[in-house]
Amino acid sequence: AQSVSQHNHHVILSEAASLELGCNYSYGGTVNLFWYVQYPGQHLQLLLKYFSGDPLVKGIKGFEAEFIKSKFSFNLRKPSVQWSDTAEYFCASRNNFNKFYFGSGTKLNVKP
Amino acid sequence: DVKVTQSSRYLVKRTGEKVFLECVQDMDHENMFWYRQDPGLGLRLIYFSYDVKMKEKGDIPEGYSVSREKKERFSLILESASTNQTSMYLCASTKRMSYEQYFGPGTRLTVT
Numbered sequence A: 001a002q003s004v005s006q007h008n009h010h011v012i013l014s015e016a017a018s019l020e021l022g023c024n025y026s027y028g029g030t031v032n033l034f035w036y037v038q039y040p041g042q043h044l045q046l047l048l049k050y051f052s053g054d055p056l057v058k059g060i061k062g063f064e065a066e067f068i069k070s071k072f073s074f075n076l077r078k079p080s081v082q083w084s085d086t087a088e089y090f091c092a093s094r095n096n097f098n099k100f101y102f103g104s105g106t107k108l109n110v111k112p
Numbered sequence B: 001d002v003k004v005t006q007s008s009r010y011l012v013k014r015t016g017e018k019v020f021l022e023c024v025q026d027m028d029h030e031n032m033f034w035y036r037q038d039p040g041l042g043l044r045l046i047y048f049s050y051d052v053k054m055k056e057k058g059d060i061p062e063g064y065s066v067s068r069e070k071k072e073r074f075s076l077i078l079e080s081a082s083t084n085q086t087s088m089y090l091c092a093s094t095k096r097m098s099y100e101q102y103f104g105p106g107t108r109l110t111v112t
Helices: none
Strands: A010-014 A019-021 A032-038 A044-050 A056-058 A064-068 A073-078 A087-094 A100-102 A106-111 B004-006 B010-013 B019-025 B031-038 B042-049 B064-070 B073-078 B087-094 B107-111
Touching: A010 A019, A019 A106, A032 A064, A032 A073, A044 A056, A044 A064, A044 A073, A073 A087, A087 B042, A100 B042, B004 B087, B010 B019, B019 B031, B019 B087, B019 B107, B031 B064, B031 B073, B042 B064, B042 B073, B073 B087
Parallel strands: A010 A106, B010 B107
Antiparallel strands: A019 A073, A032 A044, A032 A087, A056 A064, A064 A073, A087 A100, A087 A106, B004 B019, B019 B073, B031 B042, B031 B087, B064 B073, B087 B107
8 A cells, every 4th residue: 555654753953054854755656745834833735746847846836855766765954944934734636536645744934 | 617516515404314515516527525634544446427417437436325416426325324424525526638637626524
């Protein structure tokens, strides 16, 4: 069965530290990959997405992710986090049958 | 702006009650989804619909049913609520050829 794994459940960083959140997916076919963010009390919203082409994808608010097919990974990165990045981050995949699979989420706490 | 609205933000029901959760989107999206979000488990797909009167089971359909009589509205029904259905329920929609999901604010359901 298709699945998405996020290995970091809770990450605490100081402002200006670099961020990398891990994501691995299991589907062997064509897959679309996403990172969503949920700020406290707000809706889930899309940070970035990968469909094809350049494996380095840039999203909103300075986030980027790299698709590494050989490792089935799609890690999220940001060079310098801010307090306002405190949120829960979800990695997701979509398969050919239009089904979406979400990881368990990573709570990021940025200390000012 | 795409808007996905859900009928209630908070709901408290008793075991055995029939519960209706309503979701409405205003952007003429073909696809609509119901998820439940639980701590440490991320989002799990309950049902989705790719057209009026069409539905597909997700990963955890047991204990739930859905209805899509109009394009803009997708209802989740708990035929006989149980305490293990206490959760946050999220609705989402996408345009047919777009894979970006737009999420509603969620309904936090408590079954006592």
